[in-house]
Amino acid sequence: MTELRYRIIKPAPAQDAAPMLEVVGISHRYGAAEILRDIGFAIRPGEKVVLLGCNGSGKSTLLKILNGLIAPTAGQFHFQGEEITPLRLKAPALHRRFRSEVALLFQNPDAMLFNPSVFDEIAFGPRQMGLPNLDDRVRHWADLVGVSQHLARPPFSLSGGEKQKVCLAALLALEPKVLLLDEPTAALDPRSTGWLVDFLGGLDITTLTTTHNLSLAPELGSRALVLGEDHSLIHDGPIQALLTDMNLLAAANLVHTHRHRHGNIEHRHTHVHDWQ
Amino acid sequence: MHIPDGFISPQTYLPASAVAAGLWTYAARRVKRDLDADTLPFLAACTALSFVLMMVALPLPGGTTVHAAGIGLLAVSFGGWMAFLAISLVLAMQALLFGDGGITALPINALAMGFIGSFAALAAWKALGRWNQTIALFLAGWLSIALPALLVALALGVQPLIAHDAQGAPLFFPFGLAVTLPAVVLPHLLVGLAEGVLSVLGYRYLTRLRSRLA
Amino acid sequence: MQRDRIHLGLYLAGVLGATLIHAPAWLAAGLALVLLLSGRDAASLLRRAVLTVLAFNTLISLSYLGMAWWQDAFTQAPSPWLTLLRLNLRVLLLTCLTFLFIARTNLFQALDFSKSLTYVLGLAYSQTLTFSRAHDDFRLALASRSLTRPSLIDRYRASAAAISWFIEKSLHAATQSSQALRSRGFFHD
Structure with a gap:
């Protein structure tokens, strides 16, 4: 059996440890459109961070920058003190280390799946690493996410939730240090969402998860980063404090106001609707 | 195969526009008759599909990539007129919405890729499809690239002959047929191979999907 | 005018x-x-x-x-x-x-003399934008998952997966938008 690196009990993140990910003054433009404005934060090893923002606030772009796939227009991103850009990743040694230690779960799982079977999909990473005991390894991760009955099937024939699990297993099979997740619950039904929250909570690994689903945010991490509609970072702090700050949430377009009727009394207040 | 603006003389693109406009009108009528209510969404879907197929890089051994266009696949699956309109719309979107490729090259490209490409593919499919589906599809894809490339090479290569100043200096595309024929056609014989494979595999996949949806 | x-x-x-x-x-x-x-x-x-x-x-x-x-x-x-x-x-x-x-x-707006042409162009354009974004994701996902330069066979598989996805999505989109058109009475006026 493969060694189980992710245990269910995890130590508290060290407050004084050197940052795992560090973002310094990142701005990004696409043509005339501003996508990100002067973003800065650091994430320490083992932290579980949630990145909140409405649609179009630049969350996906930020994750792609943190995965070294896009070069930001301005600013720097460091992984374990090393600057990461697509250009610097052309160096094979850095590329190999970074790609095996920082994994990105795309919002659309279909974009990630191209191997002929679920088995090959999960084996794709370990094969490139030349890791031993391929069979055991694949089975281990397939068991952990619950797709071991589908190992022989082609990934495109699975349901949306199953595809997401295969993607997760494929990424975790590399045993990365950082997992970036882009709206991982957007395509999931409530039961799979619950499963995913528990599963991610049990991983002893640094995670940065984006969502526009406010009620789910506290389940996905303890610290929240919020991207405002002006594409700048308008909050960085404990998630509980955020949830009571209705003005900030309204500014980020994460809550809205509308009229309610209860019997024949009508009133108006700020309010969350989370839809899938 | 994209020709930017400024390489094709009005003596070429004006008559080509007239021919293309006539064919577009006729094609619109044909397609509407065959498909009625579903025509427009279907045409839009074919257009978007063809647009994105042109973006997908098909790797060749040796590290280079080529871009197929899906002309053969569209023609064989949805008919020549539908493919002609879809390819023309892709070219129009590229020229007038994305600023990629030229408006003066549009009629020539539409006639070459859209019209000649689609109907050459369809002819190969109709002639050989019953005998051997795979070979017919492959040939359809290959022809849908090779023949248009020949036509574009001819259109470019005649520019110095029909558009030059009093001293004989070319006003538009400056190379003759001796240059354009090998330079344009030869690489596309290779691109055609990728297009052929795309036609074979794409058609099989589409047929399976349609039988599942039906 | x-x-x-x-x-x-x-x-x-x-x-x-x-x-x-x-x-x-x-x-x-x-x-x-x-x-x-x-x-x-x-x-x-x-x-x-x-x-x-x-x-x-x-x-x-x-x-x-x-x-x-x-x-x-x-x-x-x-x-x-x-x-x-x-x-x-x-x-x-x-x-x-x-x-x-x-x-x-x-x-x-410039082409609005033909309802059909504007409609087809609009639909094709919006679908094209969605497809271009998806195409970027397909490309970036392969890059993200590759520790070394992907082999020829992997690149073929990735292209094939993308192409199949686009074919399937366009068939679905065509069916859905023709239903939407019917419910809006596009074909009766």
């Missing part, structure tokens, strides 16, 4: 004009006029146009110079430099004109 249709007419006339004049001075004047019309965007417009045509025009220009040198044409009457100046000015003028047209005109 509405504004966007006038723009379309002017643009087509401009294109025709730019291919009918051949004196480099007039082509340069045309380019100056287009840049003047684009006002504050002139610099970025010109930069984008140059970048767009750079590869193709450099190839053509260098080959032409090479051919002229080979044929010893530099000393003869129609100077190869003049030919190249004219050619590149014209290409730049037309490209700038097109970019200005794209920036200033709503093509869908």
